[in-house]
Amino acid sequence: AQSVSQHNHHVILSEAASLELGCNYSYGGTVNLFWYVQYPGQHLQLLLKYFSGDPLVKGIKGFEAEFIKSKFSFNLRKPSVQWSDTAEYFCAVRPGGYNKLIFGAGTRLAVHP
Amino acid sequence: GAVVSQHPSRVICKSGTSVKIECRSLDFQATTMFWYRQFPKQSLMLMATSNEGSKATYEQGVEKDKFLINHASLTLSTLTVTSAHPEDSSFYICSAQPLAGGGEQFFGPGTRLTVL
Numbered sequence: 001a002q003s004v005s006q007h008n009h010h011v012i013l014s015e016a017a018s019l020e021l022g023c024n025y026s027y028g029g030t031v032n033l034f035w036y037v038q039y040p041g042q043h044l045q046l047l048l049k050y051f052s053g054d055p056l057v058k059g060i061k062g063f064e065a066e067f068i069k070s071k072f073s074f075n076l077r078k079p080s081v082q083w084s085d086t087a088e089y090f091c092a093v094r095p096g097g098y099n100k101l102i103f104g105a106g107t108r109l110a111v112h113p
Numbered sequence: 114g115a116v117v118s119q120h121p122s123r124v125i126c127k128s129g130t131s132v133k134i135e136c137r138s139l140d141f142q143a144t145t146m147f148w149y150r151q152f153p154k155q156s157l158m159l160m161a162t163s164n165e166g167s168k169a170t171y172e173q174g175v176e177k178d179k180f181l182i183n184h185a186s187l188t189l190s191t192l193t194v195t196s197a198h199p200e201d202s203s204f205y206i207c208s209a210q211p212l213a214g215g216g217e218q219f220f221g222p223g224t225r226l227t228v229l
Contacts, residue, residue, distance in 0.1 A: 042222070044157075044220040090157070101147075102159075103159075
């Protein structure tokens with residue numbers, strides 16, 4: 001079955017620290033990849049997406065993610081986090097030929113000032 | 114742009130009653146809308162895919178007679194939880210996929226259902 005794994009369930013960082021959140025998926029074919037963020041009390045918002053082309057994609061608020069096909073991974077990164085990045089982050093995959101998203105369990109990030 | 118609303122944001126009902134949740138795309142048309150359920154501290158679980166003018170496609174294990182979905186127009190989908198029970202208490206989230214776009218989904222703010 002298709003699945004998405006986010007290895008870090010809970011991450012705590014200090015401001016200015018670097019962030020990397022892992023995401024791996026199990027599907028051998030073409031995929032579209034997404035990272036969504038859910039700030040406290042708000043709805044899910046798209047951070048960035050990968051459909052094709054350059055495997056390093058840049059999103060909003062200084063986030064980026066790299067698609068490594070050989071590792072079935074799409075890790076999210078930010079060089080220097082801010083307190084306002086405190087949120088829950090979800091990786092999602094849309095397998096080729098399917099019109100639905102499969103979400104990972106989410107990673108709760110807490111950034112301390 | 115690309116705003117999705119849900120109504121109500123919060124509902125409390127008695128066991129055995131039915132509850133209707135609306136999902137609207139406010140500034141775009143969506144042939145496809147999705148309904149998710151999110152349990153506390155867990156991820157979103159897709160319940161069904163709603164296509165305008167046709168029957169919804171339900172995920173395995175989701176009872177279609179319990180969770181009725183209607184997608185009557187390009188901007189509105191409704192989810193009705195029939196004969197709700199306490200175990201149906203959850204956070205229900207919809208998303209909408211624009212007619213013209215790259216397949217991205219835009220999410221609503223969710224509806225918190227509590228069944229007493």
